[in-house]
Amino acid sequence: MGSKIDVIAFDADDTLWHNEWVYYEAKQKLIEQLSPEYNPQDIERTLNEIEINNLKYYGYGIKSFGLSLIETAVSVTGGVVSGDEIKKTIKSIKEMLVAEVPLFENARQVLEILSPTFNLMLITKGEFIEQKPKIDRSGLAGYFRYIEIVAEKNSQTYLDILNKINLQPERFLMVGNSLRSDIIPVLEIGGQTVHIPYEDTWFHENQVDPHQEIGFYHEIEDLSQLPGLISGINAGFD
Numbered sequence: 001m002g003s004k005i006d007v008i009a010f011d012a013d014d015t016l017w018h019n020e021w022v023y024y025e026a027k028q029k030l031i032e033q034l035s036p037e038y039n040p041q042d043i044e045r046t047l048n049e050i051e052i053n054n055l056k057y058y059g060y061g062i063k064s065f066g067l068s069l070i071e072t073a074v075s076v077t078g079g080v081v082s083g084d085e086i087k088k089t090i091k092s093i094k095e096m097l098v099a100e101v102p103l104f105e106n107a108r109q110v111l112e113i114l115s116p117t118f119n120l121m122l123i124t125k126g127e128f129i130e131q132k133p134k135i136d137r138s139g140l141a142g143y144f145r146y147i148e149i150v151a152e153k154n155s156q157t158y159l160d161i162l163n164k165i166n167l168q169p170e171r172f173l174m175v176g177n178s179l180r181s182d183i184i185p186v187l188e189i190g191g192q193t194v195h196i197p198y199e200d201t202w203f204h205e206n207q208v209d210p211h212q213e214i215g216f217y218h219e220i221e222d223l224s225q226l227p228g229l230i231s232g233i234n235a236g237f238d
Contacts, residue, residue: 004233005171005173005230007119007172007173008120009121009146009172009175010120010176011175011181012138013125014178015104015175015176015223016103016111016122016140016223017101017104018104026089026093027047027069029089030043030069030092031043033073033089034085047069050068050072051065054068059151059152060125062126063093063130065093065096066090066092066093066096069089069093073085073089105223105224106222106224110223110226111140111143114226114227118230119146122140122141123150123153125152132149148161153181155188157185158172169190170190172192173191173233174191175226176194177197179195182195183195187216187217193216193217194229195217196220197221218233
């Protein structure tokens, strides 16, 4: 059984706005640059392996991904990739950093519905210098009482955030597309969650079991369903 919700937190990338597309386009550009001399499947597999390995060195975000792209080009070509090819990849990385932030269809409407009643929070993972401009470009910052940009989303991260605002986990609800980052850690501390699957979520983020606990784990297909779900949860405590 859950509890009445006081604070609703949202993931940003691929929950409120589309983000994975910039990674996909940069990856495809690299594959096109190195094909047909090198096998596209080998390029993609190598990139996936290098990305995961590099998380412990560079963390998450575009610059980490960019370094992985360059390392992939060097690895796949055996070190003979040209300076011009590396320059093209660097150009792709810079384009990613200033790309548009296309909102999900119902994102603004849902925030407008919820913000008068609840304290809203944005919790996004990555580097401040990358995520803060993206939040500003989205035009959604004004809906949130709290904005947290964190290096990692794990149970301790969420506990630290809740302690900072003096909130019990059971009165906190996290909305996101990633089981690994948005759902599992919040369930582990006794918080409530809403998973909104996104078809292009990075494979690393959803290779986990959500442990669907009744009253704490919810799943919806679209953001537009969120206000109704939250009203239903809180109705039982009025």
